[in-house]
Amino acid sequence: MPMTPDPNRRSTAGARLAAPLGVALMLLAAPAGARDAAQSVDAETGIESWEAAHHGVYIKLMQITPGQALAFYLARGFDAAPANRFAGACVFMTLLRNDAAPGPVAFDLRDWRLIQGGTERPLTQRDDWLAEWKRTGVPEPARVAFHWAQFPTRHTYERGDWNQGMHSYGGAPGDRFNLKLVWKADERTYRTVLRDLRCAPDDR
Amino acid sequence: MPRLHSSGWAFALALLAVSLAAPAADGPQTLTGVNFMAKDFTLNDADGRPHRLAELRGKVVLVNFWATWCPPCRREMPSMQRAYDMLKSKDFAMLAVNVGEDVETIFGFSFATGVELTFPILLDRDSAVTNAWPVRALPTSFLIDRDGRAVFRAVGGRDWDDPKLIGAIRELVGAQDR
Numbered sequence: 318m319p320m321t322p323d324p325n326r327r328s329t330a331g332a333r334l335a336a337p338l339g340v341a342l343m344l345l346a347a348p349a350g351a352r353d354a355a356q357s358v359d360a361e362t363g364i365e366s367w368e369a370a371h372h373g374v375y376i377k378l379m380q381i382t383p384g385q386a387l388a389f390y391l392a393r394g395f396d397a398a399p400a401n402r403f404a405g406a407c408v409f410m411t412l413l414r415n416d417a418a419p420g421p422v423a424f425d426l427r428d429w430r431l432i433q434g435g436t437e438r439p440l441t442q443r444d445d446w447l448a449e450w451k452r453t454g455v456p457e458p459a460r461v462a463f464h465w466a467q468f469p470t471r472h473t474y475e476r477g478d479w480n481q482g483m484h485s486y487g488g489a490p491g492d493r494f495n496l497k498l499v500w501k502a503d504e505r506t507y508r509t510v511l512r513d514l515r516c517a518p519d520d521r
Numbered sequence: 522m523p524r525l526h527s528s529g530w531a532f533a534l535a536l537l538a539v540s541l542a543a544p545a546a547d548g549p550q551t552l553t554g555v556n557f558m559a560k561d562f563t564l565n566d567a568d569g570r571p572h573r574l575a576e577l578r579g580k581v582v583l584v585n586f587w588a589t590w591c592p593p594c595r596r597e598m599p600s601m602q603r604a605y606d607m608l609k610s611k612d613f614a615m616l617a618v619n620v621g622e623d624v625e626t627i628f629g630f631s632f633a634t635g636v637e638l639t640f641p642i643l644l645d646r647d648s649a650v651t652n653a654w655p656v657r658a659l660p661t662s663f664l665i666d667r668d669g670r671a672v673f674r675a676v677g678g679r680d681w682d683d684p685k686l687i688g689a690i691r692e693l694v695g696a697q698d699r
Contacts, residue, residue, distance in 0.1 A: 389590070414677070416549070461621035461648050465588055469658040472676070477551025479677035480658040481592065 354378075354511040364517070371509050373417035374500065379410040380517035381483060383490055387521055389466070394459030399450060403463075406441065406485035407492060407516035411468040414479030420503030423473040431486055432495040432510070441487050443467040490519035550683040552664065552673040559584070559665045562650040564643035567624050572616060572641050575669065581694045582665040583615045583681075586645075586656050589622055589630035593678025594660040599636045603682040604690070606639075611694050612667070615640040620651045620659060666693060 354367035354376075366379035381389075386404035391397065415422040430437040443464065450460050468482035488494050496511045559582075563573040574582065585601065587594035598617075605615045619627055619642055631638050645651050654663070655674075664673040672693065679686060 393590075457647065458621060461646075462588075462590075465620050465648070465651075465659055466590065472657050474676060475551065475553040475674075477549040477677075478553065478675070479593075481677075482658060 354514070356513075365515060367511060367514055369509070369511060370416070372502065372507055373415065373419065374422055374502070374507070375412075375414045375416050375479075376498065376511075377410075377412040377481075378496075378511070378514060379412075380515070381408040381410055382517040382520045383408075384520040386483070390459070390463065393462040393466075394456050395463075396455070399453060399455050401521070402449075403446060403485060404521065405490060405519065407488040407490070408483050408485050409514075410481055411484045412479065412481035413468075413474070415474040415476050415502075417476065418474075418502040419505075421473050421475050422478075422500050422502045423471075424498075424500040425471045426468070426484065427470065428499040430497040431488065432497060433488065433492065437497065438487070441485050443470050443484075446485070486514075486516065488516040490516055492516045550679055550685045552675055552686065552689055555663070555671050555674045557655075557671050559663065559669050559671045560653050561669075562618075562653070564618065564645055564650060566641045566643055567627050570641075572643055574616065574665070577614045577616075577665075578669050579667050580612045580614045581667060581690060582613075583662060583690070584654075584665060585615070585617045585660060585662040586620060586651050586654070587617055587660045588620050589626055591659045595630070595634070597660060597678040597681060598634060598638060600679070600681040600683075601640065602636050602638055604687060607682065607687060608690060608694070609640075611691070613690065613694055617642045618645050618650060619643065620645050620648050622646075664690065664693060 354369040356365060356367050358365050364380050364382070366377060368375070368377040370376075383401075383404040386408045387397075387400050390400040390403060413422075413424065426440055426442060429440055431440060446467075447460060447464060450463060455463075466483055468484040469480060472480065474480075486494065486496065493513055493515050496514055497508065498511065499506065499508050501507070559574060561573065561575045563571050565571050574584070583601070583604075585597075587598070589595065601615060601617065605613075609615075617638075617640060622644070623646070624644065627642055627644070631642075658676065660678055662675045662679070663671045666672050673689065681687075
């Protein structure tokens with residue numbers, strides 16, 4: 318069976334980033350930056366992922382193809398129409414981990430921005446989707462599954478804490494974009510931009 | 522990128538499941554201190570037997586919130602079983618609260634792990650219990666002391682048989698030996 322890129326364990330590239338780069342970045346005085354994430358492509362599936370380490374925070378985004386997202390939600394009680402709507406909204410498995418930040422890492426995805434064509438826009442959030450699912454009659458068990466399968470909108474990670482989950486970034490299949498990330502640690506706000514991410518192409 | 526055909530949904534699910542089944546992060550094995558009274562609940566296990574948290578008062582309890590589709594949840598389950606095997610005779614209990622899934626799904630997962638899970642797996646079908654606890658994502662786990670107070674939290678998967686975590690639980694049990 319073909320393997321997708323492991324969304325959890327650090328790849329060799331991730332380890333390279335998380336150790337020397339992470340340490341180097343922690344030594345930088347300025348808590349903001351714009352950096353390229355390390356990109357990798359699974360040779361068998363073509364699924365792309367990006368990972369980076371900044372100031373003791375590790376983040377990884379791995380494409381979830383529209384076909385994968387559609388299948389996941391059809392199997393959890395969604396009808397085709399809403400499942401397709403979400404599946405086509407540029408879904409990534411998103412992982413964020415506090416490896417060695419200078420304090421608890423607090424983030425709110427409502428502060429993150431997708432940058433495309435010179436403009437910034439906020440991301441569609443879990444609660445936006447849930448409101449739509451309720452309005453359009455998606456059954457409650459399916460909504461419960463959706464809620465918990467998403468990356469949390471807000472959280473605070475102590476050292477060693479982490480999560481992964483789906484999140485829709487809002488581009489169309491195949492779109493390229495930059496992603497501005499914001500978090501707080503030790504009473505400082507950190508910002509970085511992951512450049513040239515790409516929504517998975519449509520495989521439905 | 523290979524294109525999925527109509528017959529490819531099972532493949533897509535399997536593909537996603539493979540990625541979801543992958544090992545969890547190599548982050549440090551940490552527990553964060555918390556301090557609040559654990560909210561009591563009663564939930565049925567997969568065999569329909571009710572379990573009430575308050576009835577475990579006097580024991581140290583690991584309460585774990587999880588789902589079968591959650592990769593770090595899947596990954597930490599075997600380590601939870603190993604920890605349970607090591608500690609269950611020492612006034613230690615474990616409750617794995619499944620969020621939103623049915624018995625058949627859980628049985629299927631248990632079979633697929635190849636590990637016999639002997640600690641109670643409880644069904645929180647509407648996630649009402651999970652929503653009543655300070656849980657924002659899965660997995661999240663809490664260690665409850667003998668007095669029913671949550672004293673440690675872990676967000677994200679852990680290797681529960683890691684010596685650091687086993688040591689922390691033993692210390693909690695031992696420190697409260699009566």
